[in-house]
Amino acid sequence: MSALLTTFLDYLEHTKNVSPKTIVNYRLWLQRAVEFLGDPEVDKIKAIDILQFRMALNNLGLAKKTVNYHIIALRSFLRFLLKNDIDCLSPDKIELSKIPQREVSFLLENEIDKILSAPIHFATSELQKARDELILHILYGTGLRVSELISLKKSQLILGEKQFAIRGKGSKVRSVFLTSFAMEKLYTYLNLRTDTYEPLIISLSKNSYGKQLSRNAVEALVKNYAKLSGIEKKVTPHTLRHSFATTLLKKGADIRSVQTLLGHSSIQTTQIYTHVDDHFLKGVHDLLEE
Numbered sequence: 001m002s003a004l005l006t007t008f009l010d011y012l013e014h015t016k017n018v019s020p021k022t023i024v025n026y027r028l029w030l031q032r033a034v035e036f037l038g039d040p041e042v043d044k045i046k047a048i049d050i051l052q053f054r055m056a057l058n059n060l061g062l063a064k065k066t067v068n069y070h071i072i073a074l075r076s077f078l079r080f081l082l083k084n085d086i087d088c089l090s091p092d093k094i095e096l097s098k099i100p101q102r103e104v105s106f107l108l109e110n111e112i113d114k115i116l117s118a119p120i121h122f123a124t125s126e127l128q129k130a131r132d133e134l135i136l137h138i139l140y141g142t143g144l145r146v147s148e149l150i151s152l153k154k155s156q157l158i159l160g161e162k163q164f165a166i167r168g169k170g171s172k173v174r175s176v177f178l179t180s181f182a183m184e185k186l187y188t189y190l191n192l193r194t195d196t197y198e199p200l201i202i203s204l205s206k207n208s209y210g211k212q213l214s215r216n217a218v219e220a221l222v223k224n225y226a227k228l229s230g231i232e233k234k235v236t237p238h239t240l241r242h243s244f245a246t247t248l249l250k251k252g253a254d255i256r257s258v259q260t261l262l263g264h265s266s267i268q269t270t271q272i273y274t275h276v277d278d279h280f281l282k283g284v285h286d287l288l289e290e
Helices: 001-012 019-037 047-059 063-082 107-123 126-142 145-152 179-191 215-228 237-250 255-264 268-272 278-289
Strands: 163-167 172-175
Touching: 001 019, 001 163, 019 063, 019 163, 047 063, 047 172, 107 126, 107 215, 107 237, 126 179, 126 215, 126 237, 145 215, 145 237, 163 237, 163 278, 172 255, 255 268
Parallel strands: none
Antiparallel strands: 163 172
């Protein structure tokens, strides 16, 4: 099994162009399966073995979603084997655990206004204000993931151009569109940058000035501005991504377009954003009174 796993991971990396992070995760999840199953010949693996592996993962206290990731990796591996005419257990015999649909947190319009304007009131320098405003406007105005935001280079964004391309999750290339507000913030920010560092979003701290801002730093920044703005709910960069999708859907955007803008490979992932708040529902119901 181990030798075939190596071949499978090489296939994912070099043929399917799967992201390095996914390769690392698949290697971890599948190695756990190898250790539990005892590195058997693949044609000896039975459905009951996978069931026992799942139970062992559950006993480790792993979340159901994490356990499912292990099983998804195994099913992908088995499909690869069958595709290459290697006898093994059918992946269709392996079920995933049902997971309750998670509740999506998003910001209301007044909360969005508060957090977007927070750097004006709380930033300690003009450059910090410009950078932080840009971060918030990009996260909310484009729906970018944090990893996509911090990997942006100055050369990707051209002043005066609202559209640029990124390579997102799964190495998929998609177009991203800036709002007019984000364009203004970008112009102000780049005019204040007197350095030649290539990352768009840089650290301004003394010890790491000019380096790409970290994921943790962006998460802390968003959390802090939400708190300073008086927003009581938990706010993360992903909350702004949720808010981006929710706002578009409320304004009448079709779900397929939102799927493309978010960079989702599956429409099912986008469907978690089709929730609406009670205030909006009441507005829809009030149409009956007109």
